[in-house]
Amino acid sequence: MSKQLQTSRPSKKPLRLVLIGKTGAGKSKTGNVILNNDTHFQCASQGSSLTQVCKSSDAIVSENWVTIVDTPGLFDTKKNNQEILDEITKCIWMTAPGPHAFLFVVRIGRFTTEDLSTLELFVKHFGENIFKFMVVIFAHYDDWKRDGVNDHSDIKDFVKTLSLKLQNIIKNKCKDRIVAFDNTLKGFESRSQVSELMSIIDVMNKSNMKDENEYYSNGDYKKAHVVIQKEVMMEKYNLERQCFREEAKMQRQIEEATDEKVKKSLAKKQDECRLKWKERLNETNIQRNVQRQPVRIIVLKNVLEIGSAGLGVLGDIIPGPVGIGFKIAATVAGIFSNIFNSIYK
Numbered sequence: 138m139s140k141q142l143q144t145s146r147p148s149k150k151p152l153r154l155v156l157i158g159k160t161g162a163g164k165s166k167t168g169n170v171i172l173n174n175d176t177h178f179q180c181a182s183q184g185s186s187l188t189q190v191c192k193s194s195d196a197i198v199s200e201n202w203v204t205i206v207d208t209p210g211l212f213d214t215k216k217n218n219q220e221i222l223d224e225i226t227k228c229i230w231m232t233a234p235g236p237h238a239f240l241f242v243v244r245i246g247r248f249t250t251e252d253l254s255t256l257e258l259f260v261k262h263f264g265e266n267i268f269k270f271m272v273v274i275f276a277h278y279d280d281w282k283r284d285g286v287n288d289h290s291d292i293k294d295f296v297k298t299l300s301l302k303l304q305n306i307i308k309n310k311c312k313d314r315i316v317a318f319d320n321t322l323k324g325f326e327s328r329s330q331v332s333e334l335m336s337i338i339d340v341m342n343k344s345n346m347k348d349e350n351e352y353y354s355n356g357d358y359k360k361a362h363v364v365i366q367k368e369v370m371m372e373k374y375n376l377e378r379q380c381f382r383e384e385a386k387m388q389r390q391i392e393e394a395t396d397e398k399v400k401k402s403l404a405k406k407q408d409e410c411r412l413k414w415k416e417r418l419n420e421t422n423i424q425r426n427v428q429r430q431p432v433r434i435i436v437l438k439n440v441l442e443i444g445s446a447g448l449g450v451l452g453d454i455i456p457g458p459v460g461i462g463f464k465i466a467a468t469v470a471g472i473f474s475n476i477f478n479s480i481y482k
């Protein structure tokens with residue numbers, strides 16, 4: 138290659154966050170505020186519940202590549218068990234190999250049994266260990282201050298007014314990891330509450346890393362990780378084939394061109410194309426795209442339902458073209474990788 142290829146995406150530390158909480162607590166809005174853009178998640182209008190399915194979005198925040206999964210207020214939307222399980226499977230898919238933090242969003246001053254039920258639903262599925270990775274976000278801080286029904290401007294004092302059960306969750310289980318969010322703020326003030334959250338997550342991560350668990354994981358997450366890696370491999374193989382065909386076609390055109398000007402312009406086009414392909418073939422980018430595609434979740438659903446059948450033989454246990462695809466991809470990907478490594482790495 139004539140020029141050193143560079144990728145335009147910065148290599149930031151990935152941070153995977155899951156928003157949980159009851160309907161109307163402010164999860165989607167908080168997600169937008171963290172990602173610094175109101176277009177990531179749709180917010181509910183007064184009194185109606187909006188988010189119906191899990192959605193993932195990402196952006197760079199404080200030097201991290203932050204992926205946030207917004208979840209529906211599972212308990213309040215009266216979903217049946219199967220629908221709840223489907224949403225949890227999606228959440229696992231989108232945050233595999235595991236979330237660095239579960240952000241439990243509560244509307245300050247309105248902590249109810251529904252908030253607790255939502256939390257319990259997640260604890261039931263993910264286990265008590267989830268608390269090691271939990272931060273409580275008190276949203277609607279502006280409303281609470283304006284209501285003036287409290288004598289406490291500090292949320293630490295506010296926590297002392299809560300029921301003993303809630304105080305226990307916050308103090309003993311979440312180790313006082315709390316932060317107030319006024320989602321109506323803009324500019325510097327808005328960013329400073331996000332920075333406070335990021336440093337709480339950072340301290341929590343460091344402490345969890347000492348136990349060799351920077352992010353939350355369980356058996357389902359481990360299975361999801363294996364499935365995603367295989368999907369990434371297949372996707373990479375398909376993209377490399379496309380890229381190979383395009384490269385060969387361009388090379389032929391350059392060799393066949395007789396006019397020097399045309400040759401030069403084709404060579405320039407080839408360089409631009411290689412740059413584009415380098416970006417598309419980047420494994421982190423492929424993985425990000427794979428984890429964004431809801432249709433792929435069906436594969437994970439199959440695996441979780443099959444349970445202990447064994448992950449090493451995914452190609453055998455997953456029926457149909459996907460299973461066959463795994464086997465073919467494993468064999469052929471190696472051959473293609475060698476060719477592409479020489480051009481694109």
Ligand SMILES: Nc1nc2c(ncn2[C@@H]2O[C@H](COP(=O)(O)OP(=O)(O)OP(=O)(O)O)[C@@H](O)[C@H]2O)c(=O)[nH]1
Nearest residue numbers: 161162163164165166180181186187188210277320
């Ligand atoms: N004043 C004020 N309004 C907020 C705040 N956070 C969220 N809201 C508003 O509260 C309403 C509900 O917020 P959402 O973020 O949609 O709530 P949600 O938890 O995602 O709700 P579901 O999607 O139904 O589960 C929206 O109108 C938001 O704009 C806040 O800190 N202050």
Ligand SMILES: [Mg+2]
Nearest residue numbers: 164165187188
């Ligand atoms: Mg929502």
